[in-house]
Amino acid sequence: MNKMYELAKAKYAAFGVDTEEAIKKLDNVAISLHCWQGDDVTGFDHDGPLTGGIQTTGNYPGKARTPEELMADIDKVISLVPGKVKLNLHACYAIFGPGEYVDRDKLEPKHFSKWVKFAKERKIGIDFNPTFFSHPNVKDGLTLTSPDEKIRKFWIEHGKACIRISEYFAKETGIPCIMNIWIPDGFKDVPADRMGPRMRYKDSLDKILAEPFDKNLVKPTVESKVFGIGVESYTAGSAEFTLSYAATHEGVLPLMDNGHYHPTEVVSDKIPALLCYYPEIALHITRGVRWDSDHVLIFDDETKEMAKEIVRCDALNRVYMALDYFDASINRVSAWTVGVRSWEKALLNALLTPNETLKKLQDEGNFTKLMVMFEEIKTLPFGEIWAEYLRRHGLADDISWFDEIQKYEKEVQSKRV
Ligand code: RNT
Ligand code: ZN
Numbered sequence: 181m182n183k184m185y186e187l188a189k190a191k192y193a194a195f196g197v198d199t200e201e202a203i204k205k206l207d208n209v210a211i212s213l214h215c216w217q218g219d220d221v222t223g224f225d226h227d228g229p230l231t232g233g234i235q236t237t238g239n240y241p242g243k244a245r246t247p248e249e250l251m252a253d254i255d256k257v258i259s260l261v262p263g264k265v266k267l268n269l270h271a272c273y274a275i276f277g278p279g280e281y282v283d284r285d286k287l288e289p290k291h292f293s294k295w296v297k298f299a300k301e302r303k304i305g306i307d308f309n310p311t312f313f314s315h316p317n318v319k320d321g322l323t324l325t326s327p328d329e330k331i332r333k334f335w336i337e338h339g340k341a342c343i344r345i346s347e348y349f350a351k352e353t354g355i356p357c358i359m360n361i362w363i364p365d366g367f368k369d370v371p372a373d374r375m376g377p378r379m380r381y382k383d384s385l386d387k388i389l390a391e392p393f394d395k396n397l398v399k400p401t402v403e404s405k406v407f408g409i410g411v412e413s414y415t416a417g418s419a420e421f422t423l424s425y426a427a428t429h430e431g432v433l434p435l436m437d438n439g440h441y442h443p444t445e446v447v448s449d450k451i452p453a454l455l456c457y458y459p460e461i462a463l464h465i466t467r468g469v470r471w472d473s474d475h476v477l478i479f480d481d482e483t484k485e486m487a488k489e490i491v492r493c494d495a496l497n498r499v500y501m502a503l504d505y506f507d508a509s510i511n512r513v514s515a516w517t518v519g520v521r522s523w524e525k526a527l528l529n530a531l532l533t534p535n536e537t538l539k540k541l542q543d544e545g546n547f548t549k550l551m552v553m554f555e556e557i558k559t560l561p562f563g564e565i566w567a568e569y570l571r572r573h574g575l576a577d578d579i580s581w582f583d584e585i586q587k588y589e590k591e592v593q594s595k596r597v
């Protein structure tokens with residue numbers, strides 16, 4: 181046993197916290213790893229720009245250009261993080277054979293067989309996302325809400341194809357697939373009709389979900405958003421819309437992306453609210469700086485608070501956690517790794533919080549001691565428990581993981597020109 185860990189363990193025990201229990205619980209959590217951090221949300225099925233009101237900034241060299249490069253980068257990340265992961269794919273990451281191409285409404289499981297092979301070899305699950313952006317059929321910024329029936333039909337077919345692919349992922353990997361629906365649809369300026377697009381969105385969702393699927397294998401989620409670049413005045417898939425849709429459609433889960441709210445709103449407070457009603461919910465975990473900027477996740481206060489809520493609500497098995505950010509200004513593999521490690525740290529920190537004691541103080545109305553306790557536990561030797569967690573997963577307990585990144589950048593990424 182590591183001496184430092186033993187000492188830290190005793191410090192936590194004094195607060196009634198069992199560090200072994202915390203480590204054990206963390207080991208059961210799988211974090212969904214977003215493939216799109218590796219190539220700035222480009223994918224393999226188009227040459228056009230990234231659209232949909234989302235943006236990557238920066239031009240750091242070494243971006244993955246092919247499925248092989250992206251897979252190698254994902255492997256690098258997996259090798260540098262301690263916990264369990266799942267792979268999170270977007271439909272635009274379909275892998276076509278030479279001379280083969282189908283549009284998004286015609287996608288089939290076979291276009292993702294290489295990803296399935298990848299996941300199976302690593303014994304991980306796959307989550308999925310239809311791609312309702314970066315495509316010529318996004319007409320006037322609209323997809324499932326378009327007044328043009330042909331456009332709507334195309335995207336409905338895309339959604340149905342994605343359900344079939346999601347079920348294929350779940351069957352092949354033996355792990356349920358979370359299929360997240362996010363559309364960029366909205367208006368730059370004050371709309372004349374706010375309800376019409378939402379009624380069309382509702383109808384399109386109904387049509388997509390009419391595709392038969394096993395609810396134990398595929399878990400559709402609907403992600404809300406408040407605004408995007410170029411769609412500042414109105415977003416069809418608002419918080420109220422998606423929550424109400426999920427509440428009224430069995431088997432559909434709400435997905436909250438913490439970049440998708442007004443800056444003073446916090447998702448940490450929304451998690452326990454939704455858990456009062458929904459058996460399961462999903463998250464996109466990101467870091468917005470002044471806006472939905474999708475900065476790399478770090479171990480900051482709101483990140484810690486979100487993790488604490490999941491743990492306090494005893495909901496580690498009711499909340500599906502996916503990362504969602506994209507930074508092109510720094511080494512992308514490092515960006516990925518820092519984000520995964522940050523969420524793992526946040527979960528571990530939450531599991532090491534004496535939640536029962538703190539709850540009791542609140543219920544007793546002892547807010548003086550509650551504040552004192554909150555401040556005391558902030559300086560507990562968390563780093564020693566994290567270091568132990570890394571060691572138990574065969575990882576170095578120092579910053580030498582970054583040497584690996586630098587080596588990889590030099591030997592692999594910098595040669596991608
Ligand atoms: C956009 C949403 C959405 C995307 C991914 C790529 O604001 O957060 O989840 O980031 O689907
Ligand atoms: Zn998101």
